[in-house]
Amino acid sequence: MKSIIFIAPPAAGKGTHSTLVEEKYGIPHISTGDLLRSAKNANDDRAKLISELIEQGKLVPDEIVLELLKERLAQEDCKNGYILDGFPRNVSQAEAYDKILSEINMPLGNVILLELDKEIAKKRITGRLTCPKCNAIYNSEAEELKPQVDGYCDNCHVELQHRSDDNAETYDVRYDTYMRETAPLIDYYDAKGVLFRIDSSVGKERTFKEIEKIIGE
Ligand code: AMP
Numbered sequence: 001m002k003s004i005i006f007i008a009p010p011a012a013g014k015g016t017h018s019t020l021v022e023e024k025y026g027i028p029h030i031s032t033g034d035l036l037r038s039a040k041n042a043n044d045d046r047a048k049l050i051s052e053l054i055e056q057g058k059l060v061p062d063e064i065v066l067e068l069l070k071e072r073l074a075q076e077d078c079k080n081g082y083i084l085d086g087f088p089r090n091v092s093q094a095e096a097y098d099k100i101l102s103e104i105n106m107p108l109g110n111v112i113l114l115e116l117d118k119e120i121a122k123k124r125i126t127g128r129l130t131c132p133k134c135n136a137i138y139n140s141e142a143e144e145l146k147p148q149v150d151g152y153c154d155n156c157h158v159e160l161q162h163r164s165d166d167n168a169e170t171y172d173v174r175y176d177t178y179m180r181e182t183a184p185l186i187d188y189y190d191a192k193g194v195l196f197r198i199d200s201s202v203g204k205e206r207t208f209k210e211i212e213k214i215i216g217e
Contacts, residue, residue, distance in 0.1 A: 001027055001081040003109030004215065005088070007185055010174045011125040011166075012116035013200045013207060015137045016145070018085040020208050025215060028077045032087040034135050035068040036060055054165055057173030059181060062093055070100060081109065090181040094188055110214060111189040114200040114207070118175055125171050129160035144204050 004021060006014040015031060022029040033054075040050040046064060053060050069087060072078070088094040101108060127141030131153035138153075138160060139145035148154050165174070189195040198210045 001025060002107065002215070003027070003081040003084065005084045005109065005111045005189075006086075006114060007111060007182065007189075008114035008200065009116055009118065009121050009178045010171060011121040011128060012114045013204070014085045014114060015135075016204060017112075017114065017208060017211055018083045019136065020204075021083050021211065021215065024212070027081045027083060029083045029085060030069070030072055030078075030087075031085040031135070032065050032069060032089070033085070035072060036065070039064075039068060055170070057165060057170040057177060059089055059177060062090075062096065065089075065093065066096055066100075069097075073100070073104065088182075088185060091184050091188055094185055108192070108194055111185075111195045112211060112214060113186060113195060113197045115197060116200045120201055121175070122168060122171050125166045126168065128163065128166050130163055131156055131158060132161050133158050142204075 004018075004027075006018055008014045015033075018029040018031065021027070036050050036054065040047045040054065050060050050064065065087065073082070088097050098108070124139060124141065127139045129138045129140060129147070129151070130136070131138075133156040134153065136153055136155060137145070138147045140150075147160065149157075151160055152158065153160055186195065196214045198207060198214075200207050
């Protein structure tokens with residue numbers, strides 16, 4: 001099974017589709033955003049810095065992200081491939097990741113770009129709800145993404161939360177950060193011949209069908 005990297009503007013469906021790929025293909029979903037949100041609960045200077053940068057919609061320094069990612073990739077469940085959601089976020093992370101892959105002798109796999117217009121993504125963000133226990137993502141604004149019981153996770157039955165950086169103001173900063181730092185990865189991976197583009201405005205089911213075509217049965 002090949003590993004998958006999702007690249008997309010914030011709220012374009014990286015998390016949702018990573019979870020669907022994890023369920024269908026049985027490879028772990030690694031979100032650097034989730035790794036950082038867990039790390040920010042520690043009581044130290046690093047946690048404070050992570051917390052501030054996430055709240056501002058800015059990128060956390062590469063060294064911190066790479067340290068957390070390396071730890072996660074060393075775990076047994078990553079041996080047969082994994083899904084990267086939110087990493088790499090800039091060209092220097094992509095270059096560092098190429099080095100990690102050659103050290104652990106793993107292939108790059110496929111890179112899937114989920115394309116979505118800024119204004120549609122911004123609307124999605126206001127309704128986005130996350131389970132604090134299993135990190136499942138719901139959306140009160142989209143019929144197909146609503147939880148079965150309003151406000152509660154379908155799997156864990158705990159109360160869903162609205163991420164504090166999911167607001168219109170921080171979204172603009174996050175989107176600008178994406179355009180400036182992350183969008184150059186499109187050319188980076190296109191040049192390696194591993195990039196696939198998918199229109200994410202057509203809804204969850206149709207988008208996932210396109211992803212399945214890329215990954216295969
Ligand atoms: P996400 O959950 O992917 O939307 O990420 C939420 C926030 O975590 C981002 O706005 C960044 O502040 C931080 N973050 C997540 N992944 C990375 C990364 N690969 N590099 C730097 N910062 C990141």
